[in-house]
Amino acid sequence: MIVSKQLTLSTRGNGDTIDMTPGVERALKESQLASGVITLFVVGSTAALTTIEYEDGVIADLGRVLEKMAPRHAEYEHHLRWGDDNGHSHVRAALLGPTLSIPFVAGRLTLGMWQQIILIDFDTRPRQREVVAQIIGE
Amino acid sequence: MIVSKQLTLSTRGNGDTIDMTPGVERALKESQLASGVITLFVVGSTAALTTIEYEDGVIADLGRVLEKMAPRHAEYEHHLRWGDDNGHSHVRAALLGPTLSIPFVAGRLTLGMWQQIILIDFDTRPRQREVVAQIIGE
């Protein structure tokens, strides 16, 4: 069986990192499925999904590493061509990726105790984000 | 229901970045499935899949960041052991990953308007690449 859900999130952009775990758990519960895989996919090319221990220290650490890899204020060809200021957002999102597949067993996500599902919005302005949750299971 | 497709692409290697979106959309249409998940997987360890806004500027920006992370002409132990010249290709491919799972709803991929599916071939020569598309849906 397949159940489609859509999660909508308001972000502040600029690396804003949101714990999506409660919303994903709610979607799974509503599906009433017991065993399967939930595929999450963020629509758009300047945000990404991954898992992390959701605490301010680690989130700042990840942000600092990403800033070193693809600095906010470096020169990007994307800026020259389109007048945008979010070249680093595109690069970071492509590196981390838009998708996450999480198994569930006996109605529960198989996350670790200190492992949360996060959306990072790399864009340079507040945005409303849509994450598609496709739940395949039985 | 499960439908297996295989997409074959000719690349120039050296970071050649191909927009796979039209091919994936065609595979989905041929499957005649309405709702589910399409799992893409590139065979081989020197290429990767992700999504991006497919325009030359962003692609060059991503390439420059990857060059800084794992430079083409640095020393790699892989070279010493195997006489290869593609150590950076292996490292970049492992970092980005070989797989992408994309939901579809009402027969359409849930991509954003400026979000395309790309294959990046990091190898140092032209190659023929195979991407498996496994479509699970109803």
Added chain:
Amino acid sequence: MIVSKQLTLSTRGNGDTIDMTPGVERALKESQLASGVITLFVVGSTAALTTIEYEDGVIADLGRVLEKMAPRHAEYEHHLRWGDDNGHSHVRAALLGPTLSIPFVAGRLTLGMWQQIILIDFDTRPRQREVVAQIIGE
């Protein structure tokens, strides 16, 4: 049909990289499914999954690039807050990601000949790791 398996691995931590391919192939064989997708997910926020050519040279090369990106002995806010020493482990795991989806066709994973499934344990001590393998297929 959905078959759930759990793979348990003992690691030495500190970037220990384990070839999971034989274990995943065994799980797939036991499922007796012919065509579908196997979703792997590592429980916890200091380990990651990807594919690579499993040979010592490439593994050392990847480790060196990750050390440059998120050095073992840099300062991390995670350390200050929790007295931990594994800030780099969290950052590296979040960048690589906890999940991998691999199609199988005619009972075989669609891996390349030089492409293995690896778990990298970034934590700073030996650990017992659990990888959930959710097999959806027919």
